Amino acid sequence: MACPVKHYDAAQDGEQLDDEAGMLYGEYLMLDKILQAQRLLSEESNKAVHDEHLFIITHQAYELWFKQIIFELDSIRDIFGVVLEEIQTLEILKRLNRIVLILKVLVDQVMILETMTPLDFMEFRNYLRPASGFQSLQFRLLENKLGVKADNRVKYNKNYTKVFGNDEEALNKIEESENQPSLAILVERWLERTPGLEVEGFNFWGKYENAVNLLLEEQKQNALNEPIESLKQYRLNDLEKRREVYESIFSSEIHQALLNRGERRFSHKAFQGAILITFYRDEPRFNQPFQILNLLMDIDSLITKWRYNHVLMVQRMIGSSQLGTGGSSGYQYLRSTLSDRYKVFVDLFNLSTFLIPRSYIPRLSPDMRSKLCMWSNGVEPNGVTGNGKCGLEIEDNGFEEDIV
Template sequence: MKGRIPEPVYYGDYLKLNELLGAQSPKSKDYGKEEHEETLFIIVHQVYELWFKQIIHDFGSVVQIFNKNSVEESELGTVVSRLERIIKIQGILLEQLDVMETMTPMDFLEFRDLLVPASGFQSAQFREIEIRMGLGTGNRIAVDREYFLGRLNEDDRKRLENVEKDPSLLQLLEKWLERVPFTQENNFDFWKEFEAVVTEMMDQEQDIIKNNSATLPEQQMKAQLANLVSTRDTFQSLLSSDSHDQMIKEGQRKLSQKATLNALFILLYRDEPILTQPYKLLQLLMDIDQGFTTWRYRHALMAHRLLGTKIGTGGSSGHMYLKRAADNNRVYTDIFNLSTFLIPRSKLPILPVEVKKKLNFYFSENLS
C-alpha cells in the first residue's frame, strides 16, 4: 500500500458483478421454455460453491499453520478463530437447504432431466474440503471411491489428485498431537498412573456387581461382568501399542497411539491454562465434522423429499447413497471416541509439581 495512492473503485467492478450476475443460464431456456424454479436451483448451488471457496481459503491457512515443526500459541489463536468462522458458515450451508426446499418435487421434474449426468458428485470444491480435512480417497468405502473419481472431468480429477498429495489437517493434527509434552517427565509416566486408576475403578465396579448378587439375577450379573470385561479390553486397546496399531490396520482408528493418548491428556486436563486452546481446537474439529455430517443427513432428507426413491442424476441410489455417505464420511471420529476413556475429575492422577508448573502461565511482578 505504501507510496501508492489508491484509485477510486466502483462497487460493481470491484465485485465483478457483471460476471457474477451474468452467470445464471437455465438449461430450460436453451430448450425453449424457461422454468421459473431453475434460477433458484442455480443460485443456491452457486452460493454454496462461493461458501465452499471461503471454507477452502480459511482451511488452507489453518493447514499452512500446522504444516510446521512447531505452532506458536498466538497462531493457535488464529487457527481457532478461522475454524470458528467455518462453523458459522456451516450454519448458513445448513439453512440454505430450507430455501432449496421451497421448490417442489414437480417443479424440479420440469428441468431435472436436462441436467443429467451433472451432479453434486462433481463438486470438486466439496471434495477438496473433504480431502483437506483428512478424508482421502483411500478412506472411502469402495462404491463411494468409484463415484469419487469416476464422475469428474480430467481437470478436476487431476487437481484433486494433487490436493491429495498435500498433508491433510488430520495428518498434521496427528504430528502436532505427537509433539505435546507433559506425559513423560523424569520418573513420571502419566499413562502408568492412568492405567492404575482405571484398573482400580474397574476392580471397584466388579466388587459392586458381585456384592449385588443377592438382588441381581444371575443372568444379569453375568451380563454386567461381561460388559466390564469388554470395557477393560477397550481401555487396553488404547494403552497397548500393539492393539492400537491393529485397530489402525482394521480401519477402526486413524491417529497414532501417541497422538491419541496426548489428545486424551488434553481432554482430561483441559482446565490447565496451557491446554485451553488445544482443548478448544479439538472441540472445533469435532464441531466441523459434526457440521458436515449434519449437512449430509439433511441433504439426504432433502433428496428423499424431492426425488422419493428415484436415482440421482449422477447415477447413485439417491437418498440411500447419501445417507450411507453421511454415516461413513466422518473424519475426526478418533476425537469423538475419546469420551470412552474419560474418567471423573476426582479420580485424575495428581501431576508432579514440575509438570503442573509447565501447564500454567506464571505472571511475575518482577519483570526485569
C-alpha cells in the same frame, strides 16, 4: 406545519462519489460476472421454469462458501504445517470457528431449496443431466484437505476422480489435495507432541492406566458385594466388557489393528495426547487446544448434518429409487455416505468412552503443573508469576503417588 426549529441532520451529509473516484462496489466485487452467471436452461428451451433460478443460485452460493472454507482450511494447514507456536493457536481457533459458522449456514441453506416442490424440480431436471453435485471439485478438495481417506470412501465414491475426465487442472488439484498432509494428519502430529506424554517425565499414560485399573478394581469389589446373584453377574460381565474396551487403548497392538481396519484414525501417541488435553483442559496451556478439539468435532458433525439434510432433500425431490443425474443410485448411495467412514475426527467423538470420573484423574506433579502454566517459550500467560498455581486444582485423590 413545518417545524420552526432547523435541525442539522448529519445523516444527510456527504457527497455521492461517482466512478471517477476509483473502483466502485460492483467493479470491486466483479458483479458483472457473478450476476451474469445464472443461465436457465429451461428458459433457453423456451419453457422457463421459475424455480430453476433458485436451484442455480443455491448451488452457486454453496460453491462460494466452499471456496471460503478451503481458503481458511489451507491457511490453518499452513500454520499447523510448521511446528505450531502456541501463540498462534488463537488464530487457528478464530479460523476454525469461522469454518464452523459457515458450515452452519450451509446446513440451514438446504431448507431454502426445499421450498421447491418435486413437481417443480421435475420440470427442469432433465435439462441439467448429467450435471450433479457429485462433480463438485471443491467438495472433493474439501473432503481430502480435511482428511477423508480414499480407502474409507464407500465403493461408488472410490473412483470419484473419473468424473473429471481429462481435465488436467482439476486432476492435478485433486492429486495435490490427496498427497499433501491433510488437517487430520497435521492435528495428529500436533497431538503427538502434547506435553506430559513423556515416559521419562510426567508419564501421563502410565498414570492413567493405573487409575483405570484402580477404578475397575473398585467397581469389581462393589459388584462382588452385590447380594442379588443375577445383578452381580450382570455387573461383572459389564465390567469385563469395560476392561476389554480399555484394553483397546492400552495395547498398542490392538490400537494398530483398529487403525488398519479404519476404526481408529489417530496414531496411539496422538490418541493419548487428545485424552490428556481433555482431562487437563482447565490448565491454561490446554484451554485453547481443548477448544480446537471441540471445533474439529463441530466440523465433522456439521458436515455429517449437511450430508443428512442433503439426503433428506434428495429423497423428497426424487424418492428412494430413482438414479441421480450423476449416475449413482441416488438416495441409496448418499445414505451410505452418512457412516463414520467420512468422519475425519471420529476418534475425538469416541474419547468419551475412555473418560474416568474427575476424582480418579491423576493429579499433576508440581513440575507438570508449572509447565502447563506457561507457553512453550517459557513466557507465562497474563504475566502470572511462576508459582505453578494457575488452573484448577484437581483434588488430591491420594493414590497417584504410588504410580510410576
